[in-house]
Amino acid sequence: DGGITQSPKYLFRKEGQNVTLSCEQNLNHDAMYWYRQDPGQGLRLIYYSQIVNDFQKGDIAEGYSVSREKKESFPLTVTSAQKNPTAFYLCASSVRARETQYFGPGTRLLVL
Amino acid sequence: KNQVEQSPQSLIILEGKNCTLQCNYTVSPFSNLRWYKQDTGRGPVSLTIMTFSENTKSNGRYTATLDADTKQSSLHITASQLSDSASYICVVSSGGGADGLTFGKGTHLIIQP
Numbered sequence: 001d002g003g004i005t006q007s008p009k010y011l012f013r014k015e016g017q018n019v020t021l022s023c024e025q026n027l028n029h030d031a032m033y034w035y036r037q038d039p040g041q042g043l044r045l046i047y048y049s050q051i052v053n054d055f056q057k058g059d060i061a062e063g064y065s066v067s068r069e070k071k072e073s074f075p076l077t078v079t080s081a082q083k084n085p086t087a088f089y090l091c092a093s094s095v096r097a098r099e100t101q102y103f104g105p106g107t108r109l110l111v112l
Numbered sequence: 113k114n115q116v117e118q119s120p121q122s123l124i125i126l127e128g129k130n131c132t133l134q135c136n137y138t139v140s141p142f143s144n145l146r147w148y149k150q151d152t153g154r155g156p157v158s159l160t161i162m163t164f165s166e167n168t169k170s171n172g173r174y175t176a177t178l179d180a181d182t183k184q185s186s187l188h189i190t191a192s193q194l195s196d197s198a199s200y201i202c203v204v205s206s207g208g209g210a211d212g213l214t215f216g217k218g219t220h221l222i223i224q225p
Binding site: 041103 | 116143148158215
């Protein structure tokens, strides 16, 4: 079963806590992306990676961190520095940067 | 500043009817335009991708048009079905910026039986 997966589907964060969202793909894509989606807003880019061991900040990177140690995996950590983390987080991948993106099912993050 | 404006924000139509969603963009340079369908609580799925030289592209009951001169695109849905209820997102690629993409806010479409 090929594709891009995200886990968990729902995640709850307590004040001052770091949480990590998982994103895995078995499409052999080089590029991977993290987006944040808020109600009534377009998708906003948090981080992206064009190749293993390399990643770049997007438009709203503050309070977030990523790693790209394996081609298949691009986890996103929401740190305590992100003051308004409640949102729907989408991971995507593409064969190469700026080509058609394939999105995962998303993770909804809620703050307790 | 690159921008993508979609209209209407939301739309309700009866099952079986046709509808057209609009996308106006001010993105430069232009590389391509994509329409995505996003079901509630799910990730977006690509419907069509159009380059500068393409005027029309179809995917089943979905037909996208592009007028590169006026920087407008439309997505026409024919004989709507309940499963068409979703948000439709227009995305324009400029080939620049972090990911080279500018996302519209989407049109929320509801199909009523």
